[in-house]
Amino acid sequence: MSKAYAGGCACGAIRYDVADDPMVATDCQCQDCQRMSGTGHGSYLTFPRRSAVTLTGKAAHWDIVGDSGNVKTRAFCPTCGSPVYMTFAAMPDLFTVHAASLDDPGRYQPQMVLYGVRGHAWDHVDPALPKFDRMPPMP
Numbered sequence: 001m002s003k004a005y006a007g008g009c010a011c012g013a014i015r016y017d018v019a020d021d022p023m024v025a026t027d028c029q030c031q032d033c034q035r036m037s038g039t040g041h042g043s044y045l046t047f048p049r050r051s052a053v054t055l056t057g058k059a060a061h062w063d064i065v066g067d068s069g070n071v072k073t074r075a076f077c078p079t080c081g082s083p084v085y086m087t088f089a090a091m092p093d094l095f096t097v098h099a100a101s102l103d104d105p106g107r108y109q110p111q112m113v114l115y116g117v118r119g120h121a122w123d124h125v126d127p128a129l130p131k132f133d134r135m136p137p138m139p
Protein backbone atom coordinates (compact mmCIF):
# COMPACT_ATOMS: atom_id res chain seq x y z
CA MET A 1 0.00 0.00 0.00
CA SER A 2 1.13 3.55 -0.66
CA LYS A 3 0.64 6.44 1.78
CA ALA A 4 -2.94 6.70 3.10
CA TYR A 5 -5.34 8.79 1.08
CA ALA A 6 -6.49 11.69 3.26
CA GLY A 7 -8.89 14.49 2.48
CA GLY A 8 -12.11 16.21 3.37
CA CYS A 9 -14.52 19.02 2.62
CA ALA A 10 -13.66 22.64 1.85
CA CYS A 11 -14.23 23.91 5.41
CA GLY A 12 -12.48 21.00 7.13
CA ALA A 13 -15.47 19.77 9.19
CA ILE A 14 -15.50 16.38 7.42
CA ARG A 15 -12.26 14.44 7.18
CA TYR A 16 -11.42 11.00 5.91
CA ASP A 17 -8.36 8.82 5.89
CA VAL A 18 -8.20 5.69 3.76
CA ALA A 19 -5.36 3.26 4.54
CA ASP A 20 -5.66 1.49 1.21
CA ASP A 21 -5.07 1.88 -2.51
CA PRO A 22 -7.96 2.73 -4.83
CA MET A 23 -9.31 -0.14 -6.90
CA VAL A 24 -10.48 2.20 -9.63
CA ALA A 25 -10.33 5.90 -10.55
CA THR A 26 -13.00 7.23 -12.89
CA ASP A 27 -14.29 10.36 -14.56
CA CYS A 28 -18.08 10.06 -14.84
CA GLN A 29 -20.07 12.20 -17.27
CA CYS A 30 -23.53 10.98 -16.26
CA GLN A 31 -26.17 13.64 -15.73
CA ASP A 32 -26.33 12.91 -12.03
CA CYS A 33 -22.62 13.68 -11.65
CA GLN A 34 -23.03 16.81 -13.77
CA ARG A 35 -25.84 18.17 -11.59
CA MET A 36 -24.09 17.25 -8.38
CA SER A 37 -20.75 18.78 -9.38
CA GLY A 38 -22.09 21.79 -11.28
CA THR A 39 -19.80 20.96 -14.18
CA GLY A 40 -19.25 18.36 -16.89
CA HIS A 41 -18.25 15.32 -14.88
CA GLY A 42 -17.39 13.94 -11.48
CA SER A 43 -13.98 12.46 -10.68
CA TYR A 44 -13.79 9.62 -8.19
CA LEU A 45 -11.49 7.20 -6.45
CA THR A 46 -13.15 4.03 -5.24
CA PHE A 47 -11.64 2.01 -2.42
CA PRO A 48 -12.49 -1.67 -1.88
CA ARG A 49 -12.67 -1.98 1.91
CA ARG A 50 -14.83 0.14 4.18
CA SER A 51 -12.75 -1.17 7.12
CA ALA A 52 -9.75 0.84 5.85
CA VAL A 53 -11.67 4.12 6.13
CA THR A 54 -11.57 6.48 9.11
CA LEU A 55 -14.16 9.26 9.03
CA THR A 56 -14.47 12.28 11.29
CA GLY A 57 -17.18 14.93 11.30
CA LYS A 58 -20.83 14.57 10.47
CA ALA A 59 -21.80 14.51 6.82
CA ALA A 60 -25.31 15.03 5.50
CA HIS A 61 -26.58 12.37 3.10
CA TRP A 62 -28.96 11.96 0.23
CA ASP A 63 -29.84 8.95 -1.87
CA ILE A 64 -30.17 8.68 -5.60
CA VAL A 65 -31.04 5.70 -7.77
CA GLY A 66 -28.39 5.33 -10.47
CA ASP A 67 -28.99 4.19 -14.05
CA SER A 68 -28.08 0.70 -12.88
CA GLY A 69 -31.05 0.73 -10.48
CA ASN A 70 -28.72 0.69 -7.48
CA VAL A 71 -29.01 3.21 -4.67
CA LYS A 72 -26.05 5.54 -4.24
CA THR A 73 -25.76 7.58 -1.07
CA ARG A 74 -23.94 10.86 -1.53
CA ALA A 75 -22.38 12.52 1.49
CA PHE A 76 -21.70 16.23 1.68
CA CYS A 77 -20.72 18.75 4.33
CA PRO A 78 -23.77 20.54 5.79
CA THR A 79 -21.63 23.61 6.54
CA CYS A 80 -19.73 24.24 3.29
CA GLY A 81 -21.78 22.06 0.92
CA SER A 82 -18.81 20.21 -0.56
CA PRO A 83 -19.52 16.72 -1.86
CA VAL A 84 -17.03 14.43 -0.13
CA TYR A 85 -17.84 10.75 -0.51
CA MET A 86 -20.32 8.21 -1.78
CA THR A 87 -21.42 4.75 -0.71
CA PHE A 88 -23.52 2.06 -2.41
CA ALA A 89 -26.35 0.09 -0.79
CA ALA A 90 -25.71 -2.97 -2.96
CA MET A 91 -21.93 -2.93 -2.36
CA PRO A 92 -21.51 -1.78 1.26
CA ASP A 93 -17.76 -2.42 1.34
CA LEU A 94 -16.98 0.17 -1.32
CA PHE A 95 -16.10 3.73 -0.39
CA THR A 96 -15.79 6.39 -3.09
CA VAL A 97 -14.28 9.85 -2.62
CA HIS A 98 -14.30 12.90 -4.87
CA ALA A 99 -10.87 13.44 -6.41
CA ALA A 100 -10.66 17.12 -5.50
CA SER A 101 -11.48 16.37 -1.86
CA LEU A 102 -8.03 14.79 -1.50
CA ASP A 103 -5.42 16.81 0.36
CA ASP A 104 -3.23 16.04 -2.65
CA PRO A 105 -5.58 15.93 -5.66
CA GLY A 106 -2.55 15.30 -7.90
CA ARG A 107 -2.68 11.70 -6.72
CA TYR A 108 -5.84 11.16 -8.74
CA GLN A 109 -5.00 9.28 -11.92
CA PRO A 110 -8.17 8.61 -13.91
CA GLN A 111 -8.26 5.23 -15.63
CA MET A 112 -11.47 5.52 -17.65
CA VAL A 113 -14.40 7.74 -18.55
CA LEU A 114 -17.93 6.54 -17.74
CA TYR A 115 -21.20 7.64 -19.38
CA GLY A 116 -19.38 9.23 -22.29
CA VAL A 117 -22.75 9.23 -24.09
CA ARG A 118 -23.83 12.04 -21.72
CA GLY A 119 -20.67 14.10 -22.12
CA HIS A 120 -20.86 17.64 -23.45
CA ALA A 121 -18.63 19.01 -26.21
CA TRP A 122 -17.31 21.61 -23.77
CA ASP A 123 -16.28 19.04 -21.19
CA HIS A 124 -12.85 17.78 -22.13
CA VAL A 125 -11.53 14.63 -20.58
CA ASP A 126 -8.25 12.93 -21.40
CA PRO A 127 -8.74 11.54 -24.95
CA ALA A 128 -6.19 8.79 -24.17
CA LEU A 129 -8.51 7.22 -21.58
CA PRO A 130 -10.84 4.34 -22.45
CA LYS A 131 -14.34 5.78 -22.71
CA PHE A 132 -17.52 3.82 -22.11
CA ASP A 133 -20.97 4.92 -23.26
CA ARG A 134 -22.24 3.89 -19.82
CA MET A 135 -20.60 1.56 -17.35
CA PRO A 136 -17.79 -0.79 -18.38
CA PRO A 137 -18.90 -4.42 -18.78
CA MET A 138 -18.77 -6.12 -15.39
CA PRO A 139 -16.25 -8.94 -15.05
Ligand SMILES: [Zn+2]
Pocket residue numbers: 009010011012013014077078079080081082
Ligand atom coordinates in the same frame (compact mmCIF):
# COMPACT_ATOMS: atom_id res chain seq x y z
ZN1 LIG B 1 -17.25 21.52 5.12
Ligand SMILES: [Zn+2]
Pocket residue numbers: 028029030031032033034042115
Ligand atom coordinates in the same frame (compact mmCIF):
# COMPACT_ATOMS: atom_id res chain seq x y z
ZN1 LIG C 1 -21.90 9.72 -12.78
